[in-house]
Amino acid sequence: MAKGASDPGGQDAAAVDPLAALVGPLVDALTAALAGPDRAAVARLLDTDGGDGWDVAIPLHRVAAAAHRSAPELAIELANTLPAIPGVVRRFAVGAYVNFEADPAWLAERTLAMIAVRGDRYGTWEGSPATVCVEHTSANPNAPFHIGRVRNALIGDTLARVLRAAGSPVTTQYYVDDIGRQSAMVTWIWSKPKESWPPEILETLQGADEREERADHYLGRPYPAVSAYVKTHPEAAAELASLSERLERGDASPEHRRYCEAILQGMLASLARVGVSFDEFVWESSLLHDGSVERVVERLRKAPHAVVEENGALAIDTSVYGLPTEEARAIVLRGNGTTVYPTRDVAYHLQKFARFARVVDVLGQDHLLHAKTLKALLTEIGETREPEFVLYQYITLPGEGRMSTRKGTVVLLDSLLDEATDRARAEVRSRNPELGEGAVEEIAVALAAGAVRYHILRVAAEKSVAFRWEDALSFEGRSGPFLQYSFARATSLLRKASEEGVSLPPKADGSLLTTPAERALVRVLARLPRTVANAARTTHVHSIAGYGHDLADAFNSFYQLTPVLKAEGGERESRLALVAASRTALGNTLALLGLARLDRM
RNA sequence: GGGCGCGUCGCACAGCACGGACCAGUGCCCCGGAUUCCUAAUCCGGUUGACGUGGGUUCAAAUCCCACCGCGCCCGCCA
Known part of the structure; x- marks a missing residue:
């Protein structure tokens, strides 16, 4: 409307x-x-x-x-x-x-000509040289990805793709928290000989084989139990606190970095399965070691609303910022002289501001208060720039609520992908009996990733999503494989055309593309650049998923209703040109969404 | 208690930025069709029906404003 x-x-x-x-x-x-x-x-x-x-x-x-x-x-x-x-x-x-x-002929000719000329750049814009940093994911290196955590990665990764298409040079960053309590728990437990582990923690290793499980899965096993254990065992909590303090002071054992590194690599392997990768990693510890956190603390001491608490802790009175905290203050330095996460995050953001014109953070909605605190702290030290936040709601489990690694109520990304791959494999096999195992596997993996990626991306970030296996595994209707299928169909048709010696016309005759299905398809094709521009401006990446469905839908209707190779003369050529344009636009949309382009499936 | 977000057919979503008409779209489900023909993971047709409630603004409200109700999240010297 x-x-x-x-x-x-x-x-x-x-x-x-x-x-x-x-x-x-x-x-x-x-x-x-x-x-x-x-x-x-x-x-x-x-x-x-x-x-x-x-x-x-x-x-x-x-x-x-x-x-x-x-x-x-x-x-x-x-x-x-x-x-x-x-x-x-x-x-x-x-x-x-x-x-x-x-004029349908006019629009068809213009659109097809533009798509032919622009090729894989169709849908993109020539933007400004203003650089953008998109920070996303930034999950603590302590456990494998569950699909709740992965929503951040998918939104962030897709947003980066969309912003690039809209013309911005984008750098993606993953902020690795190797200082905090969460990652400290991993080192705390694993640096102890197993004989000394409390039984309820040791139990989590039951049936596990270090050689068979990726590091994030294996090393992450005890985490929920450890988290519960330290709540009820003060001496363990004290050990953990002391380890945290040592980590911040930089004199912790090098094995901590090795654990973090190993788990992170495992987590990244998971993300790679759904096409997510990063340009840069920023380790929180590096901000402590290069003195930038200390410089932030010095500036915060001189901040207009700085107050020193009884035990020597440094806080910022945030009452003027209207933050919904009970005590209307934000601690930035603990009584023992160590920093807290928001303080270090200020240092991280100053680093980003120094390099990028625009700073975007993808955050779960539970980080809203932190986001506001961060802005307040930046203001307090006289920084005028602020990050843009893209907030998203959680994926919940029916009856369980929000997924929690700590509580162990999760659906792991790897499990979902494994199941999706199994289903896809069976499907591909039955449809393509002549295909070799390698080819089947390659297609199945791409379809599984496409299904999962699309399923999460299609919903607006601000909506919470109730996870249901059967929906996530759907390969029909509004799904990733539906888009991929359409692309494969177009590809295959073009391949056949070339086998039959039918070549693309130098210029399509728009006056021959006048059936309702053809006109509708042209209109959808023509919409892609605007869709990209709008998605970039609003950061609504789900609108690309919606567009992809509309495009695939229009293409399939056309495909079903209109003979191409069986048509004759100029009609055949012009329709072929429409198929080629559809394939290009479909392929570009798939790339925007991070889905693999399959030539057959 | 305070803050933020969400509430649209049976289910799951789009539309709200910047208010517009002509049937408020889509997928799933259900029913009926289409394959000697370019991939039926598709297509065509049909049934059903929904903007949480109450006010307000307006020539016009799913869209803006207020209140209320319901759900989720947050309100740590955790991250």
């Missing part, structure tokens, strides 16, 4: 966005004719969703009211007096609206 006409602007949009070629001149003509609202206001008013017999519409209630005129009259007048607009074959008034119908 309306909108979508916003101008991503700043460049010659018509060179990268087929709809801009249609909408741009339309906006110009309307702005001139209305002689009231400016260009941007007119563009905002436009509805580019398309409907029954129209592609672009403008409601005139508001402009008419401002001009003290009747909207229907103005609509009729406008429809009659507007000059000819390139690409628009028909305009007509309906009530308070003027509807414009694009």
Whole structure:
């Protein structure tokens, strides 16, 4: 319903966005004719969703009211007096609206030509050189990924892809917390000889084989039990506290780093299975060792709202920032002189600000207070810049609520992927009996990853998701494999065409692409650049997933209803060009979502 | 108690930024069809039905405002 006409602007949009070629001149003509609202206001008013017999519409209630005129009259007048607009074959008034119908041939030719020229760059924009840092995932190195934790990684990774497509140079960072209590628990238990482990912790190793399990799985086993144990055993808690303190002071044994490193590598292997990787890793300890945390502490001591607590702890009075803490203060330095996480995070952000024009953090919604505290602390030390936060809600388990590694109520990413791969393997085999094992495996793995990735990405970040196996494992309908299947179909059709010696025309004849299915497909194809621009601006990566489904859907309808290779002459060539354009757009969308492009499946 | 977020067909989601019409879309489920033809993980058609409640603003509200209800998360010298 309306909108979508916003101008991503700043460049010659018509060179990268087929709809801009249609909408741009339309906006110009309307702005001139209305002689009231400016260009941007007119563009905002436009509805580019398309409907029954129209592609672009403008409601005139508001402009008419401002001009003290009747909207229907103005609509009729406008429809009659507007000059000819390139690409628009028909305009007509309906009530308070003027509807414009694009010339389908014109739109098809422009869109297909642009896709052919832009290739894998279709959908991307030439942006500014302003660099962006997207920090995401940053999970403590203490246990394997469960699918709740992985939502962060998928949103962050996809956001990075989308921002790059929108024209920003993006660097992704994973902040590795090797200082805190969580990772200290790992070293605390594993640095003890197993004979001395409390039985309830040792029990977690039952049936485990160090040689067969990846480090994150194996070394992460005792974590929930350790977490519970230290709550009820003060002497253990004291040991842990002392270890934490030593870690912060930098004189802990080197084995701690080895444990963190090993678990992290395991976790990254998990993420690699769903196509997530990082440009850079920032170890929290490095900020302590290079003195940047200390410099932050010095600045915080001089902060306008700094207060020293009775035991020597340093706090910031946050009452002016309206933070919803009971005591309206944020501790930044403990009584024992060590720092807390927010303090170190300030140092990390200063480092990011020094290198990047834009700083984006992907955070679970339980970190909201921390995000606000971080902003307050940055303000306190006189920093004027602030990070942008992309918050997401949790994936919950029916009856269990939010997943918790500590509580052991999790569905592991690896388990989900394993199950998905098993199902995909069986499916691929039965459909492609002639395929070798290697090829089957490769396709199954790609489909499993696609299903899981898409399933999590399709929901808006701010919605919580109730996890259900059967939904996560679906390969039909609104799913990753549906998109991948469409791409494979298009690829296979093009392959066949080339085998039969049918080649792509230098230029498609748009006047031959006029069936409803063809027109609908062209329209969806033309939408990709705007969809990318909107997703980047709003950080709503789920809209790309929605677009992908629309595109696959339109392509499949066309595919089913329209013979291509069996058509003749120019019709065959033009349809083939439409298939090629669809394959390109589908492939680009798949890349945006981080799904593998399969030539067959 | 305070803060933030969410509430749309039986289920799961989109639409809300910047309020617009013409049936509020989609997937799953259910029913009926399509394969001598480019991959049926698909397509075509059908049934059902929903904007949490109550107010307000407006020519126009799923969309904006207020209140309430329900659910989730947070309110550590944890991270």
